[in-house]
Amino acid sequence: MNHPHNIIFELYKKLLFEYGPQGWWPLLNDSGEMIYRKNQLQRKLSANQQLEICLGAILTQNTNWKNATAALRNLAENKKLSMSASKKLSQAQLAELIRPAGYYNQKASYIKNFLELIGENGFRSFEELSVIKLRKKLLSVKGIGNETADCILLYAFNKISFVVDAYTTRILTKMDQISGKTNYIQVQNIFTESLERDITIYKEYHGLLVAHGKKYYQKKPYGIGDPL
DNA sequence: CGCCAGGGCCTCA
DNA sequence: TGAGGCCATGGC
16 A cells, blocks of 8 residues: 555654544533543444434534533433434524534534434435445535534444544644645545555544644644644 | 634635 | 635633
């Protein structure tokens, strides 16, 4: 296998050494705390957990994860984190529950669109689709763009698709690997072409980039004090 | 007070 | 295709 950007795999190893396994995607426990599953990433998710990941991916769009968590907690406390219960909510009821996540009217609409795609048969009917086909279906939903689709693919459907977020772009820009006009797919390709096709690496790498990004790439100018 | 958070859509070139 | 405006709460 070719590794045109060895620096990408080198960065992964450095981040893993620095921060350790991240256990993404986090899930709510019964006490309403977000749990990162560092030692049981391989365990199969329940349908409700798959749904929680999908809704979390939409709720956290351009939004602090704490705010998205508060919205998910509202849904959980009201027993709405299941396909059947969530589909019974009106868009206005949904918007009220997810209010702390911000953009709540837009996101309520986006979530309704997503639930409509999944339909009555739930996630099972999608699991045999190729990652290409499922990605296209997700992108056809109004409210699901590249990053949200890849989060859902990777973490909810366990399909290999690298997630690129704002931190990823900032970190690679600082490393002179991309420029301001490198688009999403181009950044994603840099990772895909540089890494072995290992879903555990994909899951961990995105979590590690976020951990690193939160520490050094929040304030401008980005990357001040980054030791890597 | 201002800035921004684990984006995406629409409009207009 | 891509730049700019818009969506909104909560933390700091």
